[in-house]
Amino acid sequence: MGSAHVIGLDIGTTAVRAAELEFGGSRSGQSATLVRYGEVPLPTGAVRDGEVVEQQTVGTALRQLWQQQKFSTKDVVVGVGNQRVVVRELELPxxxxxxxxxxxxxQVQEMLPVSVDDTLLDYLPTDEVDGPSGRMVRGLLIAAPRDTVTANLLAVEAAGLRPTMVDLNGFALVRALHRAGNTGRIAAYVEVGARVTTVVVAQGTTPRLVRVLPMGGQQITDAIARTLAVSQPEAEQAKRELGLEGHGPVQSAVTEVTRGLVEAVRNTFVYYQANHPGRGIEVVVLSGGGAHLPGFGQYISSASRLPAVLGDALAGITIGKGVPSGRMQGLESLVALPTGLAHGVAA
Structure with a gap:
């Protein structure tokens, strides 16, 4: 088999990001080469809570991204993930x-808050067990509202792109980040986006729990802007420079919002531990723009009593000649979703 090119597309709250990976004959993760990467910012409100609201605006940004980066194909793997996407453990015969x-x-029509006719369903087996009624399969049920997925796909198609696969952002995180020393370990992956934080607990490459929290780094920027009565750019700069390590009103505003986010993440860990005794989380792997808040790693480590590290989505990936020298430096924890989505085709 010859090489294959796959493009993972992340439609975030503040930007669209795409990574083109070239896989060798087996498409194994170890043979992946990043041949192109780019991102284009989105105006406020175009994407809200992980769902495209302004399809033409997002479509225009995607067309701009393809014109800038000269991606080799219009086929893309698209990620979805917000609070409306249900992921829960399910045991079936x-x-x-x-x-x-x-x-x-x-099997699941009584479990969902909406009709199965309005939902796209999938299932990821994780274990086989012997139950009282015989052989059983344990796994994760994924139930995504049809209108959420459709809204994102329409924006992609408005740009002239061809979605070949829709994948869960949480699964993409694990694929992208497990290679950086986390293979075989039970790790909690925490992607802090602008408005949405995704938490996945996985044993090696097998997800065990996925939660999406409706909060992220933008809420911290908003709190600073309100407290200091400054513009969003000024508030964003103060957040990046001071974070949890500042003093006075900025630190108070940042701490108040961050405390709520970290508590929600910690409660997710507690829920996992209660339902998986004897398989405790060993490390927290952070990614996303919000994870770069000064002091955030120490805060979440202290709250969870677990080591916390920044993830490296480029571990084991060769940087191709077409990517400008130094272009990806500092982006290792920011490109987990697009690279992980591209890896989904090889999974």
């Missing part, structure tokens, strides 16, 4: 995976 997936509408 054993059957081939195709049959399990076909049975989901009948």
């Amino acid at each position: 054993w059957a081939p995976l195709t049959q399990l997936k076909a049975s989901l509408p009948f």
Whole structure:
């Protein structure tokens, strides 16, 4: 088999980001080369809580991104993930995976807050066990509102791109970040975006829990802007320079919002531990722009009593000649979603 090019597309609150990976004959993660990467900012309100609101605005940004980076194809793997996407553990009688997936509408219709007709369903098996009624499969049910997925796909298609696969952002995080010394460990991956924080607990490459929290770094910027009565750019600069290590009203504003976010993350860890005794989390891997808040890593480590490190989505990936020298320096923890989405085709 020859090389294959796959583009992972992350539609975030503040920007669209795309990474083109070239895979060798086996498409294994170790043979991946980053051949192109780029991002284009989005205006406020174009994407809200992980869902595209202004399809033409996002489509225009995507067209600009493709014109700038000269990606080799218009085929893309698109990520989704917000609070409306339900991910929960589900045990089913054993059957081939195709049959399990076909049975989901009948198995889960009482579990969902909306009709299965309005929901896209998928299932990720994680274990097989022997139950009182025989062989069982444990796994994660993924239930995504059809209108959420459709809104994102329409924006992609408005740019003339072709979605070949839709993947869960949480799964992409694990694929992107597990290679940096986390293989085989039970790790909690925490991606702090602008308005949404994704938390995934995984054992090696197998996700065990996925939660999406409706808060992120933009809420901290908003709090500083209100407290100091300054513009968003000024508040963003103060956040990046001072963070949790500042003094006075800035630190108070940052701490108040960050405390709520960290508490929600910690509660997610506690929930996981309670449902998976004997398989405790060993490390917290941070990614996303919000994870770069000065003092955030120390704060979450202290609150969870776990070591916290910045993730490296480029570990094991060769940087191609087409990527300008130094272009990816400092972006290792910021490109987890687009690179992880590209890896999904090889999974």
